[in-house]
Amino acid sequence: MADLPRRRPFIGRATELARLRSALDRVAEQREGRTVVIGGEAGIGKSQLIDRFVAQIGQAARVVEGACIDVADDALPYAPIVDILRDLVRTTPAGRLPALLGPGRAELTRLLPELATRAADLGPAIELERASQARLFELLLGVFERLATDGPLVIVIEDLQWADRSTRDLVAFLSRALRDDPVLLVLTERTGEAAAEAGSLGFLAELEREEHVDRIDLRPFDRDEVAELVAAEQDEPPGPELVDRLLARSDGNPFFLEALLAGIGNVDAALPPVLRDILAAQVAGLSSGTHDMLRAAAAAGRRVDDELLAEVLGLSAGRLAADLREAVGSGILARRETPLGTVLPGRALPGGAHGAPRRPG
Ligand SMILES: Nc1ncnc2c1ncn2[C@@H]1O[C@H](COP(=O)(O)OP(=O)(O)OP(=O)(O)O)[C@@H](O)[C@H]1O
Numbered sequence: 484m485a486d487l488p489r490r491r492p493f494i495g496r497a498t499e500l501a502r503l504r505s506a507l508d509r510v511a512e513q514r515e516g517r518t519v520v521i522g523g524e525a526g527i528g529k530s531q532l533i534d535r536f537v538a539q540i541g542q543a544a545r546v547v548e549g550a551c552i553d554v555a556d557d558a559l560p561y562a563p564i565v566d567i568l569r570d571l572v573r574t575t576p577a578g579r580l581p582a583l584l585g586p587g588r589a590e591l592t593r594l595l596p597e598l599a600t601r602a603a604d605l606g607p608a609i610e611l612e613r614a615s616q617a618r619l620f621e622l623l624l625g626v627f628e629r630l631a632t633d634g635p636l637v638i639v640i641e642d643l644q645w646a647d648r649s650t651r652d653l654v655a656f657l658s659r660a661l662r663d664d665p666v667l668l669v670l671t672e673r674t675g676e677a678a679a680e681a682g683s684l685g686f687l688a689e690l691e692r693e694e695h696v697d698r699i700d701l702r703p704f705d706r707d708e709v710a711e712l713v714a715a716e717q718d719e720p721p722g723p724e725l726v727d728r729l730l731a732r733s734d735g736n737p738f739f740l741e742a743l744l745a746g747i748g749n750v751d752a753a754l755p756p757v758l759r760d761i762l763a764a765q766v767a768g769l770s771s772g773t774h775d776m777l778r779a780a781a782a783a784g785r786r787v788d789d790e791l792l793a794e795v796l797g798l799s800a801g802r803l804a805a806d807l808r809e810a811v812g813s814g815i816l817a818r819r820e821t822p823l824g825t826v827l828p829g830r831a832l833p834g835g836a837h838g839a840p841r842r843p844g
């Protein structure tokens with residue numbers, strides 16, 4: 484596509500990257516498990532920080548990633564673990580799968596139906612009654628321990644504010660049970676969410692009291708960082724007044740900063756007055772399908788075509804069209820016809836398309 488944005492600049496966060504790196508070094512050198520919890524408001528840069536960290540890891544560790552999903556009920560238990568298992572199944576040679584999944588692969592199959600289609604190649608597995616939670620936790624622990632025998636392992640689990648009860652129990656269990664293995668568990672928590680206020684993240688607060696757990700709170704960008712981001716986006720250093728205005732309007736939140744920059748186009752045009760409130764209010768009234776579509780559009784960049792979006796979301800063209808109508812009707816997205824097809828200015832919501840694990844490197 485002609486109009487996809489250029490590579491985004493990565494600004495600041497040197498201290499946070501160094502802390503993540505030193506946690507990983509310690510994990511690798513001492514062969515001990517550690518957990519880092521990254522907290523911060525929507526759009527502050529938790530996922531970006533992890534992407535950067537993972538990109539810098541290179542061959543130093545294997546990385547597996549999963550994310551919790553924003554659903555109203557507990558319809559998707561273990562969603563991030565299912566992400567991780569799916570990724571493992573896809574990236575592990577079939578011959579090595581039985582050894583990796585271990586004796587409980589039949590039970591793990593219940594978590595991940597795709598596994599069943601390859602299970603025929605796996606030879607006889609030990610059949611067990613429906614696994615108790617404790618048994619399932621032990622089986623998953625075994626998988627992660629075996630993954631960490633070849634070298635350090637980084638397990639990323641994002642967006643714990645949306646974790647269901649089973650996932651919360653599992654994460655707390657893994658953090659403690661992997662303490663003797665070279666495993667770095669990196670968790671993210673969006674602060675200020677209803678879930679956090681309701682106390683469902685109490686388990687993280689409890690974990691953080693333990694010696695093997697560190698917490699990184701992401702702060703808003705300061706004036707210099709705002710100026711750096713604007714300079715990178717606009718290809719020229721911004722004047723001090725523009726930096727002041729952007730800092731005041733965005734509160735140093737990089738997502739809102741980017742949205743403001745995208746909205747004004749021309750740096751000298753008037754800034755939309757209360758973009759944050761408008762976006763938040765509009766988004767709150769949308770259905771969850773539309774919400775997902777906006778997140779995927781946001782992750783894809785400023786413009787994305789319908790076909791790509793439908794493929795990413797696994798939606799029919801009809802369903803996508805309905806979601807698009809809702810978003811366009813609410814004014815969050817605009818449609819434009821171009822020779823390349825329909826394109827939408829994206830960047831509507833913080834965060835990316837969740838549940839899309841990165842292939843371990
Ligand atoms: N360090 C950074 N440098 C440049 N841009 C950044 C940085 N951090 C965040 N951004 C911008 O802000 C946007 C939101 O960041 P990100 O998705 O990491 O937020 P988040 O904290 O994970 O939000 P959520 O709680 O919704 O998951 C990014 O898409 C990017 O455009």
Ligand SMILES: [Mg+2]
Nearest residue numbers: 529530834835
């Ligand atoms: Mg995120």
